Amino acid sequence: MEAVLVPLVVFSAPAVIVWIVSYFNARKRLTIHETLRHAIDKGQALSPDLMDRMSMVTDPVRADLRRGVLFLAFGAAFGVLSALIGYEEAEALTPMLGVATFPIFLGIAYIGLWAFGRGKSET
Secondary structure (H helix, E strand, O other): OHHHHHHHHHHHHHHHHHHHHHHHHHHHHHHHHHHHHHHHHOOOOOOHHHHHHHHHHOOHHHHHHHHHHHHHHHHHHHHHHHHHHHHHOHHHHHHHHHHHHHHHHHHHHHHHHHHHHHHHHHO
């Protein structure tokens, strides 16, 4: 039972986490749209300042920085875990470090996107 349950949890957990994050991001965007629609239906004028603040909630440039830092932290945590497991099982160290490089490179890519996007939005 353990031989099936552990790999099932390990491989399904990232998919569940991605689904949860996507679901709540979509709900947040829907709430913003509903709020704006309700204000427009009531006849309220939407100031440029309000529109700027509402757009900052779903700002992709800021989201890239956050995702990048989170991916780097996840990769570093997995690297530390692999080092700790490597003390007991030396042959497990290299494959686990290899897996840890994926989130690290994703984090570097997101931080690069943030840096390029930040420079374009300031001009």
